[in-house]
């Protein structure tokens with residue numbers, strides 16, 4: 001169903017209790033509600049925002065359109081956790097209720113300063129001709145969880161060489177200075193990221209564009225994130241407008257990184273290797289990272305993509321976040337592993353061992369909607385081997401290794417409700 005502009009920009013405050021209850025019961029009847037991924041109570045979730053550790057807890061916000069599974073008026077929804085496994089819904093974090101964010105509290109990040117969590121975000125506004133005017137804004141959360149916005153934006157326009165596609169500030173501290181990377185589009189409609197600095201978080205100085213070796217690389221870079229890990233500089237961003245290239249860039253938009261030397265803050269340049277996608281599967285976008293008290297760099301992404309219909313839409317909700325992944329650098333690559341805390345979810349264990357040749361074997365005792373599966377294959381000279389999940393008469397989801405082509409293949413052609421089929425139903429790498 002197409003939503004009209006007025007419907008998309010309706011505020012949650014204007015929805016009646018009956019309407020909300022109706023939507024909620026529709027959502028709760030959906031057979032695809034998640035069991036351990038962060039998901040919206042109703043409506044649409046997109047980017048993770050403000051991922052941080054503050055006052056003894058992990059805080060994780062996300063982009064939220066409450067009233068249905070469309071990209072309408074965006075709020076920040078707040079969740080928190082003590083262990084990165086069990087998340088508690090803490091209610092709306094930021095509402096689009098100021099002149100400078102009236103058409104959406106867009107993505108951003110969090111940073112602790114002076115005992116308060118500072119939330120940086122883009123205030124999205126559109127004028128009477130529907131032209132965007134983005135503002136970079138700050139809200140402050142105290143140790144009681146009260147959040148208040150500053151009364152005006154800290155950056156109120158993009159420098160002249162950039163268009164109104166200027167958003168998603170990611171802030172970090174280096175020495176006594178704060179830095180922010182912001183996703184941008186040059187006036188020639190190519191994507192890039194720019195750097196700002198500040199001593200007090202209030203006055204921000206435009207330092208310039210971050211120089212990479214990527215040249216013309218898509219028309220917009222969303223959700224940039226820069227950090228240092230094991231003496232490498234890692235720059236993550238979500239470029240839009242890359243053409244598919246072989247098995248790469250098959251999704252509508254990409255999310256990936258370049259790895260190299262650390263960012264020279266004076267020259268604003270990065271020397272780096274090739275761009276690599278963070279996830280070669282189907283539904284992954286706009287990730288964000290944080291460092292936890294143990295010094296781990298942890299990433300969470302949006303498990304979904306813009307401009308695609310999802311099977312949960314008719315049930316009034318869409319998308320969830322990925323599990324938290326710990327990042328390390330190994331062999332010139334970023335390695336992502338589920339945080340070890342997730343092992344606390346393990347309950348009953350079942351084991352099976354077999355020798356199978358040119359055949360498939362069905363395992364009983366591995367039923368259920370949520371489980372962790374650890375498989376080891378002694379492959380011999382098999383041309384391919386793998387697993388079929390949810391395999392029945394009509395449906396199956398296949399993960400296999402093609403030893404001839406040396407490719408890992410994920411095939412969801414027969415997974416059930418078709419999703420984003422115009423972007424293909426198989427991924428390989």
Ligand code: FRU
Nearest residue numbers: 047063074106107167222286
């Ligand atoms: C990425 C994105 C961001 C923007 C937000 C709006 O998915 O488009 O660039 O801030 O979503 O919801």
